[in-house]
Amino acid sequence: MLSIDRLQSTGNHGLFGGRVAEGLSAPSKWLPARLLFDARGVQLHDDIVRLPQFYAARSELAILAANTGAIAGATGACTLLELGARRPNAARLLIDGLAATLQTYIPVDFGDDALAAAAVVIARAYPRLSVRAMVADFVCEPHRLPARGGRLITLLGGVFGGCLPGERAGMLRRIRTSMEWDDTLLIGIDLTTASHRLIAARTDQFGVNATFNRNVLCVLNRELGAQFVTEQFEHRVVWDENASRVELRLLARCDQRVRIPALEFEVALERGTQIRTETVAVFQREQLESELAAVDLTIDRWWADIRGNYALVLAKPSMG
Template structure:
């Protein structure tokens, strides 16, 4: 059984996002919310990126699930799987299949209705007896509204965790912790590669797939906010920040120009070389992960890595 639902109305969701976009484009370091990258086209481009030989994280996640899905099921006994921002239909299917012995309800949460429906329908075809409640929602701002019955495994995979800024990660973890019962668990996918060259290479390619993915965020802003960004006037940027142990991605204007954003009643003047941050990719060591989870009263229960130790799935729980 497949049910498509909303937590907030489209108008309420749009209001929250408008405020965030306006604030980001008015900031000294201009930025756009990275979740705008993941409309239906963006998710399809991300799947294309996952097929590139240098884009290791998606393959690592699949490798871990293929080997350890049974162990994850045994460790959690999850009745409900709540997947926040599913990025890969293959990964979702593997996780659902691994939990089949106890799983009764699958709840994917995604802001793109088209991507959500396509992914949920694929799960329904493979698991016809599973109850599926697909939620069109921005989990970053609607965590307090998510289903909160116990026995849940909350999954944050596909690089979602490392794609948040440190403050946003802390806020999301804290709000998730506030909703968790003693028998809930959180499964987080994290990048553990500490080689800047490999990280930069993973986000650059000769076919232009990464570039199309990054530029797509401007197509989304143009469509959703009645803006006049011209994506072809921007070049993607990829840089390693050693102080924050993160890759920083964005767009740099080739020439000076003006952008009108009618839905926000604002104009942005861009000089040649102006940059807009679109995404970060943080990497973690074990100690850094432990500190982030301990700060919000969560404890690492188990950790599974791929064969090279490049990526990990981390299972965390409330203490006690």
């Protein structure tokens, strides 16, 4: 059984228009990373994760495949709530592992197309499973999602590390507020300390990463009537040592003024101006423990790959 619900109360302009104007008005310009993941962006990202240098997705799936039994034993979940559900790979592994207890799968993402496609794949593969896809802002409003106990809530596929520290803190706080004593949270995190590997993962000779990055401008053109010329921007990948993260940026190749009619907004960009489009954070265990403890969550299990490049972390509400 498949259903698709929408928690969003406003149209596309209201969802991200204000954030776009805010980001492009800032001295250090940025765009909401969620705009990268429209249907075309998800397809491009699928191509990226198949590149040999992109280790994170393969590591995450390998850890999942090796530990689904342990995850099932530790959670006994009857509901799988996947936040940032853009492709069905991880969900299928978890659904298989939780076969003895799982009744409902709830994939959640910002946009309709990729979410619906992934939900259909799962619904067809598991006809006895109740599949309820939800279009929602899971970063700002996870507390509005179905909250009956016995849930395994997941933040996989780089979703957690793609949030800025303030966003992570707010999201974790709202998730924790909605959690019952028997709910659990599974997070995928990058542990790599070699910045060159992180940069290489988002740089390729085929231009797939560059096309993915510039696609954010195509989204603005389509959804907001913006007049960006994608060829006038260069794909950049930068390591921020202080913040322990990789940043994807778009560099303006020339002076330009770009109108965004739907927002009644115009941005002036000088040659060399950089716009941050996505971040990929790297974690240490102590840092994650601190972020979880701040919202009364405790690490229950920690599964890392053999090279220590990636980990899956199962967290539970702190007891007492």
